[in-house]
Amino acid sequence: MNKSKTLPKRSDVPVEYKWRLEDIYPSDSDWEKDVQKAKQLADQLAGLKGKLGQSGNDLLAALKLQDELLQTLDQVFVYARMRRDEDNANSTYQGLTDRATSLSTQAYGAISYIQPEILEIPTDELEKWISEVSGLAHYRILLDEITRFKPHTLSSEEEALLANMSELASAPNKIYGMLSNADMKFPMITDENGEEVELTKGRYTQFMESKDRRVRKEAFDALYETFGKFRNTIAASLTSAVKGDVFYARTRKYPSALYAALFADNVDLSVYDNLIATIHEHLPLMHRYIALRKKLLGVDELHMYDLYVPIVPEVDMKIPYDQAVETIKVALKPLGEEYGRVLAEGFSKGWIDVYENEGKTSGAYSWGAYTTHPFVLMNYQDNVNNMFTLAHEMGHALHSYHSNHAQPYTYADYKIFVAEVASTLNEALLMHHLLETTTDKAQRMYLINYYLEQFRGTVFRQTMFAEFEKIVHEKEEQGEPLTADSLSEIYRELNVAYHGPDMVVDKQVDLEWARIPHFYRNFYVYKYATGFSAATSLSKQILEEGQPAVDRYLNFLKGGSSDYPLNLLKNAGVDMTTPDPIREGLAVFKELLEEMEQLVSKG
Numbered sequence: 017m018n019k020s021k022t023l024p025k026r027s028d029v030p031v032e033y034k035w036r037l038e039d040i041y042p043s044d045s046d047w048e049k050d051v052q053k054a055k056q057l058a059d060q061l062a063g064l065k066g067k068l069g070q071s072g073n074d075l076l077a078a079l080k081l082q083d084e085l086l087q088t089l090d091q092v093f094v095y096a097r098m099r100r101d102e103d104n105a106n107s108t109y110q111g112l113t114d115r116a117t118s119l120s121t122q123a124y125g126a127i128s129y130i131q132p133e134i135l136e137i138p139t140d141e142l143e144k145w146i147s148e149v150s151g152l153a154h155y156r157i158l159l160d161e162i163t164r165f166k167p168h169t170l171s172s173e174e175e176a177l178l179a180n181m182s183e184l185a186s187a188p189n190k191i192y193g194m195l196s197n198a199d200m201k202f203p204m205i206t207d208e209n210g211e212e213v214e215l216t217k218g219r220y221t222q223f224m225e226s227k228d229r230r231v232r233k234e235a236f237d238a239l240y241e242t243f244g245k246f247r248n249t250i251a252a253s254l255t256s257a258v259k260g261d262v263f264y265a266r267t268r269k270y271p272s273a274l275y276a277a278l279f280a281d282n283v284d285l286s287v288y289d290n291l292i293a294t295i296h297e298h299l300p301l302m303h304r305y306i307a308l309r310k311k312l313l314g315v316d317e318l319h320m321y322d323l324y325v326p327i328v329p330e331v332d333m334k335i336p337y338d339q340a341v342e343t344i345k346v347a348l349k350p351l352g353e354e355y356g357r358v359l360a361e362g363f364s365k366g367w368i369d370v371y372e373n374e375g376k377t378s379g380a381y382s383w384g385a386y387t388t389h390p391f392v393l394m395n396y397q398d399n400v401n402n403m404f405t406l407a408h409e410m411g412h413a414l415h416s417y418h419s420n421h422a423q424p425y426t427y428a429d430y431k432i433f434v435a436e437v438a439s440t441l442n443e444a445l446l447m448h449h450l451l452e453t454t455t456d457k458a459q460r461m462y463l464i465n466y467y468l469e470q471f472r473g474t475v476f477r478q479t480m481f482a483e484f485e486k487i488v489h490e491k492e493e494q495g496e497p498l499t500a501d502s503l504s505e506i507y508r509e510l511n512v513a514y515h516g517p518d519m520v521v522d523k524q525v526d527l528e529w530a531r532i533p534h535f536y537r538n539f540y541v542y543k544y545a546t547g548f549s550a551a552t553s554l555s556k557q558i559l560e561e562g563q564p565a566v567d568r569y570l571n572f573l574k575g576g577s578s579d580y581p582l583n584l585l586k587n588a589g590v591d592m593t594t595p596d597p598i599r600e601g602l603a604v605f606k607e608l609l610e611e612m613e614q615l616v617s618k619g
């Protein structure tokens with residue numbers, strides 16, 4: 017990486033490497049027109065307040081207007097934000113983004129009455145309207161999805177009370193964020209070059225990958241020592257968040273906080289329990305991986321600060337963008353012609369903003385509006401990692417493309433529960449292709465390790481987090497006190513179980529719960545593990561079965577939110593209420609682990 021080289025200005029980036037946001041709005045004045053349109057629609061909808069329960073026709077009119085408004089808002093917002101992401105220093109697009117943001121806030125405020133009013137319509141009445149008013153049947157799934165929450169919706173006075181509480185309820189997360197992002201300061205440590213540098217959360221990740229073990233240990237000790245100073249404060253904020261989850265679940269008459277969280281996706285408890293149980297069944301595989309890591313690092317004791325350092329020497333695999341594109345095209349051939357055609361279109365028709373430039377937003381994402389093709393933001397560097405990121409984001413993009421084409425706007429947007437399947441599946445196929453075509457031993461080891469690490473980080477680690485959340489919420493529900501000590505004790509037991517006998521579980525890491533912001537977004541991380549497992553299992557089916565599996569998968573991509581996530585996945589070939597998909601995913605892990613063990617023992 018050459019940091020002294022200055023980045024090109026936006027205007028100097030060749031047009032073939034820039035996305036074509038003109039496909040959304042040919043000019044900013046077209047954007048203005050839609051802003052006016054959105055305002056009008058929001059006003060019109062505000063005028064229907066209090067009338068939805070009058071008749072099926074009134075309800076239909078409101079739902080149609082709502083679709084139109086949301087579609088316009090999406091487009092307005094997406095355009096402004098993506099223009100700003102091109103160059104954050106551009107004040108024009110900062111302005112447009114600010115306007116789009118406040119427009120959205122206003123509009124969502126104006127339509128916030130719709131859901132409560134629908135919930136107040138008696139079920140029989142609503143059913144009658146759906147069968148009598150032509151056009152209303154289109155909204156059947158949407159209406160079912162709203163009325164599904166009826167048993168968990170309180171009287172309007174109680175709902176108002178809860179709504180007024182919402183800012184207070186988010187306080188633990190806010191306080192934790194302020195403490196850990198703004199107020200907490202980490203000490204200076206000595207880096208690989210003997211220089212004193214301030215430890216930051218961002219640098220911590222880099223230090224954990226340092227080949228110099230002293231640096232890793234110093235960063236590890238310093239980080240946890242600092243968190244340790246705030247252990248009681250953070251325990252108070254985390255347990256308050258947990259109490260909040262339990263309070264809301266009870267108030268809304270859910271059997272448990274976990275049940276309430278999964279209910280939002282209509283996911284059965286068995287999916288969660290099944291994930292944890294199946295991972296436990298396979299922990300010996302994780303322990304073998306840990307043993308292999310210990311062997312490769314050549315250490316007497318493997319410590320928690322040895323978990324992120326690369327165990328395979330970095331191989332020189334320079335992959336320029338155009339080569340990455342060609343490789344991905346070939347790797348995704350098993351997905352068939354239709355997929356391949358759209359993929360090629362994505363690569364050639366202005367979907368992707370490829371390279372970094374001055375002021376451009378960092379990272380990578382896929383996004384877009386319903387009426388135009390999806391867009392992908394990259395900051396492409398010529399390496400393996402970025403090729404995988406590109407394949408990943410194109411997975412999201414093609415998912416959106418297919419859902420947008422097959423579904424009406426009402427049902428085009430897919431849920432988070434299924435979102436990471438399409439992206440991860442592309443990564444799995446890319447890995448498969450690379451392993452098929454790579455014979456160089458060092459490169460193979462590098463690739464396999466890359467994948468094993470993904471499994472460890474996404475499947476094992478996230479399941480461990482999910483299990484921690486489950487235990488902690490259950491303890492709160494049973495009235496057991498949660499303190500810094502009890503949280504650490506729970507966390508330690510999990511660490512020992514997940515990492516096995518070859519890992520020295522340093523006492524510092526008992527406090528890791530204190531630095532995981534995701535715990536404030538309860539019962540969310542398990543979706544990473546289920547998504548990754550589903551994708552791995554589906555990629556296997558596609559490679560082994562061919563066309564029938566491809567057809568099922570394309571239907572899944574076209575499903576949007578026309579059905580519940582679990583049903584969409586089941587139709588694609590993975591039933592997440594059973595251990596099979598997770599077992600199939602882990603079978604891939606096992607296969608790669610065994611090859612790695614063999615490659616290592618051959619020396």
Ligand SMILES: [Zn+2]
Nearest residue numbers: 408412436439
């Ligand atoms: Zn993703």
